[in-house]
Amino acid sequence: MNEFVKIREQTRESEGLQAERNRSEKVMGEANQILNKFMDSVVDGLALFDSELNLVEMNRTALSTNPRRPGKEGLLGKNILEIAPDLKRTGRYDRYLEVIKTGKPFFGEDLVIHHKFGDRQLAVKSFKVGEGLGIVTADITGLRKAAEAISRLAYYDHVTGLPNRMLFNDRLTLALSQAHRKKQKLAVMFLDLDYFKSINDALGHSAGDKLLRAVGDRLRSFMRGGDTVARFGGDEFLLILPEISGEEHAARLAQRILQAFREPFMLNNHKLHVSTSIGIATYPSDGKDTDTLVKNADIAMYEVKKCGRNSYQFCSSGEDGEELSEPELCEAESRQKEAPFPEELAGLRLLQQITGVVLGTFDSGNVFRQITDGLVHCLGYTSALILTLDGGKKRFEVRALSLQRRLSPQIDKKLGFSLGNLSFPKDSRLNGAMRSAMRGRVVVTKTLAEIAYPLISRKACSTLQELARTKNHIVVPLGLETKMVGAILVTSPREQVSEQELTMLQTLARVAGQAIKSADLHSQARHSEEALRRTLKTVRRTLEGAVRILSSIVAARDPYTGAHQQRVANLACAIGKEMGLSEEKIEGIRIVGLLHDVGKVVVPVEILSKPGPINPLELSVVKDHPRVGYDILMGLDFPWPVAEIVYQHHERLDGSGYPRGLSGSEILLEARISGLADVVEAVSHHRPYRPALGIDWALDGISRNRGTLYDPEVVDACLAVFAKNGFRSRWTQKGMAKPKKILFKGLQGVGLLD
Numbered sequence: 001m002n003e004f005v006k007i008r009e010q011t012r013e014s015e016g017l018q019a020e021r022n023r024s025e026k027v028m029g030e031a032n033q034i035l036n037k038f039m040d041s042v043v044d045g046l047a048l049f050d051s052e053l054n055l056v057e058m059n060r061t062a063l064s065t066n067p068r069r070p071g072k073e074g075l076l077g078k079n080i081l082e083i084a085p086d087l088k089r090t091g092r093y094d095r096y097l098e099v100i101k102t103g104k105p106f107f108g109e110d111l112v113i114h115h116k117f118g119d120r121q122l123a124v125k126s127f128k129v130g131e132g133l134g135i136v137t138a139d140i141t142g143l144r145k146a147a148e149a150i151s152r153l154a155y156y157d158h159v160t161g162l163p164n165r166m167l168f169n170d171r172l173t174l175a176l177s178q179a180h181r182k183k184q185k186l187a188v189m190f191l192d193l194d195y196f197k198s199i200n201d202a203l204g205h206s207a208g209d210k211l212l213r214a215v216g217d218r219l220r221s222f223m224r225g226g227d228t229v230a231r232f233g234g235d236e237f238l239l240i241l242p243e244i245s246g247e248e249h250a251a252r253l254a255q256r257i258l259q260a261f262r263e264p265f266m267l268n269n270h271k272l273h274v275s276t277s278i279g280i281a282t283y284p285s286d287g288k289d290t291d292t293l294v295k296n297a298d299i300a301m302y303e304v305k306k307c308g309r310n311s312y313q314f315c316s317s318g319e320d321g322e323e324l325s326e327p328e329l330c331e332a333e334s335r336q337k338e339a340p341f342p343e344e345l346a347g348l349r350l351l352q353q354i355t356g357v358v359l360g361t362f363d364s365g366n367v368f369r370q371i372t373d374g375l376v377h378c379l380g381y382t383s384a385l386i387l388t389l390d391g392g393k394k395r396f397e398v399r400a401l402s403l404q405r406r407l408s409p410q411i412d413k414k415l416g417f418s419l420g421n422l423s424f425p426k427d428s429r430l431n432g433a434m435r436s437a438m439r440g441r442v443v444v445t446k447t448l449a450e451i452a453y454p455l456i457s458r459k460a461c462s463t464l465q466e467l468a469r470t471k472n473h474i475v476v477p478l479g480l481e482t483k484m485v486g487a488i489l490v491t492s493p494r495e496q497v498s499e500q501e502l503t504m505l506q507t508l509a510r511v512a513g514q515a516i517k518s519a520d521l522h523s524q525a526r527h528s529e530e531a532l533r534r535t536l537k538t539v540r541r542t543l544e545g546a547v548r549i550l551s552s553i554v555a556a557r558d559p560y561t562g563a564h565q566q567r568v569a570n571l572a573c574a575i576g577k578e579m580g581l582s583e584e585k586i587e588g589i590r591i592v593g594l595l596h597d598v599g600k601v602v603v604p605v606e607i608l609s610k611p612g613p614i615n616p617l618e619l620s621v622v623k624d625h626p627r628v629g630y631d632i633l634m635g636l637d638f639p640w641p642v643a644e645i646v647y648q649h650h651e652r653l654d655g656s657g658y659p660r661g662l663s664g665s666e667i668l669l670e671a672r673i674s675g676l677a678d679v680v681e682a683v684s685h686h687r688p689y690r691p692a693l694g695i696d697w698a699l700d701g702i703s704r705n706r707g708t709l710y711d712p713e714v715v716d717a718c719l720a721v722f723a724k725n726g727f728r729s730r731w732t733q734k735g736m737a738k739p740k741k742i743l744f745k746g747l748q749g750v751g752l753l754d
Contacts, residue, residue: 569593588640
């Protein structure tokens, strides 16, 4: 009869456990729904694979990067090679297997050709998750395009697409190094189009740019694989011919170029006949460095100009490649002056200087200041001012202003306001000169009021002109591609304004426009980087939210466990800090502390709150909570191995822990720290099955088991933490019951629930 009663009681107990398990499975289902929502909230793509690389789960973002058409249901369970067959050919599949084997993450990039979204560049991070693999993909297409645009802007001419002067110098330096090492010859050709200015004046700069592009394309057609054709500036081109047999090789190419230029260029239904003058310098006879070769080729080209153009000539330099004498150089440079504008060479130097500034900075304001300062202090203008539309495209603002030094202290005092603070709405009543400038035309006037009124009063204009003694006032439009975004205003003390002067000012305006474009591209790249950082912050906040949700689920079922997890997290972080761990690793330990008992969602509440000893069956249910916690957390993409640490937090140094009986170095350092903090908190605070034992009992217990159950370094750090009065006083609770000595036995082994 007693046996029958006993069996009936066991049956009831089993039925109660089964009902609790059913409730636990429901809670698990709800937790999985939360995790699924979390995965879909992550901005980056996330895919999880098992140990054989079969797809277990993926979020919406990862699905959108898959160029194949099947939906999520059609992909789950498939091997990664079925989803992306090219991984085997590229070696990425073997790398993923290595990640699973070693646990070492792998970073890479992939180009995905998508049927809907086009080519996309993805940053890929793969890492071990449990026994399987996790892959995170971030779309960096925008960042890559911005970086390529900035790089192209720095090294290529924006009109012809050819290498610019900076890239030409780099390639010539490399070619000279190789020629010296291999004892070979090379040639540099300097080409200048004949009468190009006449074409610009007759057909406009737009046609001139098209002609320059056509010339660049025609020159490219003659180049070998290792040759370089670059635009030097204006209508000048440079060619590098490495590994030539002698001067006859360069001569044959020059003849072919001259012959090709006899064919007309078609531009806007116009047949344009353009010739070119070519100067040639060879290494090592005409120079052994970049500057000397280019300068001597330039001088040889001007010898051709002197003799009637449309031909070529080799440089006749001194012995052993010496640079030409200063008188010869000055004579060659003087032939470039075809107009009375006396500052032409200074203007060329200014252009060279400012171009270097544009390539070296993304600060358009710095470029504008360089331009206005150069116009005033190098070229002798009385004043120079640059106006641009502000970021909101609603107001014109002064971006840079330079005045002759003799005028600076007088003008503001005379006017009663500062020109540098001048600002006016875009839809202000502009005068005819400014309206023309905004339509892309250069305007030259004799009186300042014609360009400045009504933005500045007539009286102020008269005062300025009288004080500065200006004779001409020039407005040059500042364009960004086809859109006018501002103007350069200069006042000149000279009686005449030459064509070369206007051309130089227009070139400076184009440089200023390029500076705006560079700044815009840099701003876009910076905004992309900031967006990526915001995304990472969002992911971190989302992870924090998931941690809070999971922790609250545990606390809702067992309030003791919720408070216990918070205290364990605080103590574990203090131990990590005492050991000198990094802030990043301490943050991971904090997350583990808050989640280490999340697996208790499957443990019946009756067991967790049972006031007396638990039986072996109940103990087996409790001991399963590290594995359950691991299963819950393994799907979350933490920056730390949170799931594995939770799995190990009841393992002990001598192998007597559970659930896997790990020992020594098999146990992660974070798990050793979290496990020790777990024991100290459990012993020193009240438990349903016994009163609190006190912090002194807990510290004495871990000291006795130092080196057997617990890591010595972790124990020492914990003792050091409690040696500090501030931490100990916060930890100690008033009114703790004095423990009985026999209760302390639980600390010696692994019988404690936590």
